[in-house]
Amino acid sequence: MPFHIALLGNPNCGKTTLFNAVTGASQYVGNWPGVTVEKKEGKFRRGGLDVVMVDLPGIYSLSPYTPEEIVSRQYITDEQPDLIIDIVDATNLERNLYLTTQLAELGRPMIIALNMIDMLERRGITIDTEGLEKELGIPVCPISASKSTGVDQLLHRAIHMLHDVSHEEDLSKGEGQLKSRAAELHRELHHIHGDLHESHLPYHPIVKSFYDWKVSAAIEAIEDVIRDLPGASGIPRFAAVKLFEGDPILVKNLPLSDKQRQMVEEILNSVPETPLVDRQMMIADQRYKFICGVCSRVVHKPEKPVVTVSDKIDRVLTHKILAIPLFFVIMLVIFVITFGPPGSFLTDTVSGFISGPLTGAVRTGLSSIHTAQWAVSLVCDGILGGVGSVLSFLPQIMILFFFLSILEDSGYMSRAAFIMDRPLRKIGLTGRSFVPMLMGFGCTVPAVMATRTLENERDKRLTVLITPFMSCSAKMPVYALFISAFFAKNKPLVIFSIYLLGIAIAILAGFVLKRTVLKGENSTFVMELPPYRLPTLRGLCIHIWERLKDFLLKAGTVLLVASIIIWFLQSFSTSLDMVTDSSDSILAAIGTAIAPIFAPLGFGFWQASVALVSGLAAKETVVSTFGILFGTADEASSVAALNSVFTPLSAFSFLVFVLLYIPCFAALSAIRREMRSAKWTAFAIVMQLAVAWAASFLVYQGGRLLGLG
Numbered sequence: 001m002p003f004h005i006a007l008l009g010n011p012n013c014g015k016t017t018l019f020n021a022v023t024g025a026s027q028y029v030g031n032w033p034g035v036t037v038e039k040k041e042g043k044f045r046r047g048g049l050d051v052v053m054v055d056l057p058g059i060y061s062l063s064p065y066t067p068e069e070i071v072s073r074q075y076i077t078d079e080q081p082d083l084i085i086d087i088v089d090a091t092n093l094e095r096n097l098y099l100t101t102q103l104a105e106l107g108r109p110m111i112i113a114l115n116m117i118d119m120l121e122r123r124g125i126t127i128d129t130e131g132l133e134k135e136l137g138i139p140v141c142p143i144s145a146s147k148s149t150g151v152d153q154l155l156h157r158a159i160h161m162l163h164d165v166s167h168e169e170d171l172s173k174g175e176g177q178l179k180s181r182a183a184e185l186h187r188e189l190h191h192i193h194g195d196l197h198e199s200h201l202p203y204h205p206i207v208k209s210f211y212d213w214k215v216s217a218a219i220e221a222i223e224d225v226i227r228d229l230p231g232a233s234g235i236p237r238f239a240a241v242k243l244f245e246g247d248p249i250l251v252k253n254l255p256l257s258d259k260q261r262q263m264v265e266e267i268l269n270s271v272p273e274t275p276l277v278d279r280q281m282m283i284a285d286q287r288y289k290f291i292c293g294v295c296s297r298v299v300h301k302p303e304k305p306v307v308t309v310s311d312k313i314d315r316v317l318t319h320k321i322l323a324i325p326l327f328f329v330i331m332l333v334i335f336v337i338t339f340g341p342p343g344s345f346l347t348d349t350v351s352g353f354i355s356g357p358l359t360g361a362v363r364t365g366l367s368s369i370h371t372a373q374w375a376v377s378l379v380c381d382g383i384l385g386g387v388g389s390v391l392s393f394l395p396q397i398m399i400l401f402f403f404l405s406i407l408e409d410s411g412y413m414s415r416a417a418f419i420m421d422r423p424l425r426k427i428g429l430t431g432r433s434f435v436p437m438l439m440g441f442g443c444t445v446p447a448v449m450a451t452r453t454l455e456n457e458r459d460k461r462l463t464v465l466i467t468p469f470m471s472c473s474a475k476m477p478v479y480a481l482f483i484s485a486f487f488a489k490n491k492p493l494v495i496f497s498i499y500l501l502g503i504a505i506a507i508l509a510g511f512v513l514k515r516t517v518l519k520g521e522n523s524t525f526v527m528e529l530p531p532y533r534l535p536t537l538r539g540l541c542i543h544i545w546e547r548l549k550d551f552l553l554k555a556g557t558v559l560l561v562a563s564i565i566i567w568f569l570q571s572f573s574t575s576l577d578m579v580t581d582s583s584d585s586i587l588a589a590i591g592t593a594i595a596p597i598f599a600p601l602g603f604g605f606w607q608a609s610v611a612l613v614s615g616l617a618a619k620e621t622v623v624s625t626f627g628i629l630f631g632t633a634d635e636a637s638s639v640a641a642l643n644s645v646f647t648p649l650s651a652f653s654f655l656v657f658v659l660l661y662i663p664c665f666a667a668l669s670a671i672r673r674e675m676r677s678a679k680w681t682a683f684a685i686v687m688q689l690a691v692a693w694a695a696s697f698l699v700y701q702g703g704r705l706l707g708l709g
């Protein structure tokens, strides 16, 4: 049996960074809270031990109010890992120790990894780690997870503790029996003396008490009552504190007998609540008092606080008036680089290579070995024309991701959420919803999953509904194809306007939904701003590689299959004869049947209809479908082909539709999972179709009224 080490800590304290450093995994690290929403496991071997390390979602406390807290708490109480590594962000010691005090009460083997030591040094702060170790009674290892300093010593100590754990387990079986015998004796004593408050129960100090004597005594007394109950055994102190606080899950799951319930009731009455301070607050208060005391003794700050670069940058980037314009300027610059000359040049080079030399060589090669005409067409027109037309946009996708990763890793994205909190609040959302929305620029699937961090079910539904309006990266090749055909002069601006439209529609939809089907109170927004950090090369590479992998996988599966199907449907007629003019094909027949729906939007011809339908498999398929239908033999002819069916106005209207209509199947199933309701999923689909249709209609008909096309 391998040993299990659980990584626990506040959001954004560096758990995943440590996890990756130790297990060699490449899990997603983002400089904002709420990136890891599920537990992840990784194995390693050290000191002769097999270890499974578990990366858990970040939490601020062990109360059961948010999904992350429930996941993490259940893991520790049910699975009982052999060792807990509590990661503490040293730059935020007081807040992080709050969780530490709760973890300590579990009475499980634990070690503190005091992370981000490098940041401390820069601010001229020192922490007396030995002092901290003594005050808490828990080993403390200073580390820097991102620079991999101290990680070795941490693991060394952890492995030592695991060795001890296996020893102690044998010993403690005996000790446990003694303890329960002692508890039994005391219960008998109470029976004789009757009154509980008066008797002084002996206390075996397993963990430090963080409370004043009254609360401590009550908790110890409860501990003795519940020690042997399932649900409390192994973690009696934790259970006692939670019972004292009136924790709903624990109270429900603890099988107290009537007698025991009455005993607990009596103990609780010895520490009465006041109208202002209930027991939960009492505990929180006293914990903080304890922590403040410890911090005042072990943290040494310089006389004059060092104004960090981070502070200086923030003065500008989160400036009251400048912040929002700056956000848009930053996004615009990214779009100019991605879609302007540098990005276009790369894409043109790749697409030139695929459609020119590569396709030519394959065609000659296949013909020279006497391959049947239909097979040559399948490979060259179907696969290379379809998948190849999408692959040529790969460089631009990489560039966009490179910049988004920098924004994310540096900590700017958290600022974006913070900056947007105020305007979002006006429409009844909070900055918290903005995080999934921003992630939506990458891919709707993880973005929808990220809504799990929203506590409030209604806010969560709302965010799931509007996140798909954010333009995901799969839609990018569609824009790129169309702008080079119709808007060559101001490529970045047209794309920027599409992205902005996505944000605007998302916000507008949020506004309307919040006032109609999803009415309710505003929740509060708490999000701390992590300090700016220089993105690490490793982090950037992980992000970009993830995207590349996704993309290549998609190209090799969904896009390939879709291309072959589209090629087949457009090469054969309903009587299965190979056609020379694709307007006689099966595909044309299908498309023509749907096309009238799109006529008022300016693209009521069969090619656009089938492209949109195929886009449900993956948004890139829209491009590969056009690639097959119009041929990408050379750019000039594909531009001419697009120009023969679209006008600039109907092309823009088409892009608006692609931006807003239903996301791909993968995203739909993520929506279904998060909504946990078929009704809401259906609502999402209908709403997105309606919004897309209405917006395109307005664009096209509005444009025509203005004489644009």
Ligand code: GDP
Binding pocket: 009, 010, 011, 012, 013, 014, 015, 016, 017, 018, 028, 029, 030, 031, 032, 033, 034, 035, 036, 058, 115, 116, 117, 118, 119, 143, 144, 145, 146, 147, 409, 533, 539
């Ligand atoms: P998690 O939410 O706890 O999993 O935190 P992550 O592992 O995603 O890290 C959050 C941020 O902290 C990322 O930007 C990391 O690069 C950064 N980070 C993690 N460890 C360190 C460290 O030791 N020093 C510094 N300066 N940054 C770190």
Ligand code: MG
Binding pocket: 015, 016, 017, 028, 029, 035, 036, 058
């Ligand atoms: Mg994480």
